[in-house]
Amino acid sequence: MLDLSQYNSLGAALRDAPERWPDEVCLIEADRERENCRLTYRQFKEATLLLARFLQDRGFAAGDRAAIIMTNQSKWLISAYAVFHSGGVLVPLDYKLSAREHLQQLAHSKARVLIVEHHLWRSLTQAEGFADLRVKTVLVTEAPAKMDLAGAQRWEEAKGGGEPQFVARERKDWACIVYSSGTGGRPKGCVLTHENYLEQCVALTSLYPFWPGVRYLSVLPTNHAIDFMVGFIGPFTCGATVVHLRTLRPEYVRDAFPRYRITYMTLVPLVLKNLERGLRARFEALPKHRRAMLNALIALNRFLTGRRPNLMLSRLLLRQVHAAFGGKLRALFVGGAFMDPSTLQFFYDLGIPVANAYGLTEAGTAITVNDFKPFRADTVGKPLPGMGIRIVDPGADGIGEVAIRSKTVMSQYLDDPELTAETIKDGWLMTGDLGRIDAGGHLQLFGRVKNMIVTEGGKNVYPEDIENAFEGLPVKEVCVFAANYIWPARALGGEELVAVLHPDTGQEIDAALISELVSRNRRLPDFKCIGGYVVWEEDFPRTASMKIKRGPLAEAIRSKVDRTSAVVKL
Amino acid sequence: MRTLDQTIEEILGLAATHFKVPREQLSPDDDLFKKLKIDSLQALELLTRLEHHFSVELPDYEMQGVSDFRTLAERIQARL
DSSP: OOOOOGSSSSSHHHHHHHHHHHTTEEEEETTTTTTEEEEOOOOHHHHHHHHHHHHHHHHTTOOOEEOOOOOOOSHHHHHHHHHHTOOOOEEOOTTTSSSSHHHHHHHHHHHHEEEEEEEHHHHTTSSGGGGGOOOOOEEEOOOOTOOTTTTTTEEOOOOSSSSOOOOOOOOSSSEEEOOOOOOOSSSOEEEEEEHHHHHHHHHHHHHHEEEEEOEEEEOSSSTSHHHHIIIIIIIHHOOEEEEEEEEEOOHHHHHHHHTTTTTEEOOOHHHHHHHHHHHHHHHHHHHHHHHHHHHHHHHHHHHHSSSSSSHHHHHHHHHHHHHTSSSSOOOEESSSSSOOOOHHHHHTTTTTTTEEEEEEEEGGGEEEEOOOTTSSSSSSEEETTTTTTEEEEEOOOSOOEEEEOOSSSSSSEEEHHHHHHHEETEEEEEEEEEEEOOOSSSSEEEEEEEOEEEEOOOEEEHHHHGGGGGTTTTEEEEEEEHHHHHEEEEESOOOOOOEEEETTTTTOOOHHHHHHHHHHTSOGGGGEEEEEEEEEEEEEOEEEEBBBOHHHHHHHHHHHOOOOHOOOEE | OOOOHHHHHHHHHHHHHHHHOGGGGOOTSSSSSHHHOOOHHHHHHHHHHHHHHTTTOOOOOGGOOOBBBHHHHHHHHHTT
């Protein structure tokens, strides 16, 4: 791999990769059984330089911000590279957000360039607020011939003449602005520097190396911190290959493993659990004697790999299982939300190590990761090299808030010094998560200090983002909490949102009110729905500027009622 | 050539059969995720089923921003 200590920026490292591995395949983009493209590093560089020239011809300069809204595909990485080559700041947005949310983040980030897939551009142009979009240059990818681009240009037209300028950056310069939450409330744009990424890459690849021939299957959105690192920067600074699939239909994802001989992949817990369910169903469907044989082999593999994974042995013992995964799989990574230890054990017993990791966008992706020395299903692993961790105000059980200090930690929240100061204190990033470090140096998580939930799909949901769905509900006051914030559970899982209703004096919580509450709840996406409500007869404590003091309110509720008796399920 | 109403009707029928929900419980403007009790991966299953029925390729992104049967039908209709 490239010696990243020698580089000051992502652009510089990515510029050298094609020089080092010109003929290695860096990118494969597949769509079902078709292969859309397969690029060597040399070819990839040629495509990016064309785009970089185009951007620079339009005045894109050092420090300018360029947003990408695309599904995982070759043009995502080409665009990112072109932005870094030009000294720009990348603003990778989540393609799954609504057009309204995209417009909000584009405005907040002050992006001057947008590179966007045609169907997402279509939604933007039809959204309220589109007329206020201030982006100067918009490139639309794969636009159908007759599509009205509303003033944007086609990706195919984005060619400049001549060699673009390589714009050098320093380690402390901004590389990306990555939004770490929904946008109903305060947008949280994490400003990550080139140093943050370079240090993270060194730390991660020291545990899970990439090299030419390694194939990473990229299915998590590349705008997300995890995939940006392990599905782009990691592979590309090591001469490895990234495989993009334009469809996430399970049958094509399954086929991708043997077809592309996948080495690594990252999943969220929900998808890993689905995979487990599917495999268990297949095993159950086997004839009795074959099922018995398989069970015996799994038990033997588990016994022989108790201390360390042994991929060669596992592939030999469980040949057919591994053949279905392509025979080259070294590990799956999982993170973003709570992972059931039994699922991790299931895959480990099959000889498929699943590295459970923990991190935050604010921390520059991973904070801890399991290294299988030995396998632990009950932890989120040990701190990455260079990661300082401490437990703040531990209780008698050793559990307290996890704080971290590292060169990977973001520099700030964009344009929000107040929130930054609340989050990074004396150089320590306060994660808002509760944990304990055990005798083996592993971090175990036990819930959250912060008022939020994380879904099985790895989505962060902040109650403040949900509250506007209940504005105007005919009660005196209403707010939304993560139930575990009011009643800390000392465990992950069991997360739900609850509404706290303060009725007017003498007001009954009648069927009509509940019906209204349910109706508004139903309009929310499933993962944002509240699970129940609590009736509270006192005024919400508020600041001078009328913001709800959530901490004191939660404490007051907790001191008077317990969760089981207080929460009325919807 | 199918009308939009016909397309909607066929989608409702196929969805009801595939996810074993009584057809009479489904209406064009219903939230399909909630009514069928499905997640985004299962929605892609539905898309595959609809591809075979309508003999047209439906990229995953056609589900983007779709929450009701009518909008899904409009997306499919545009490709027929």
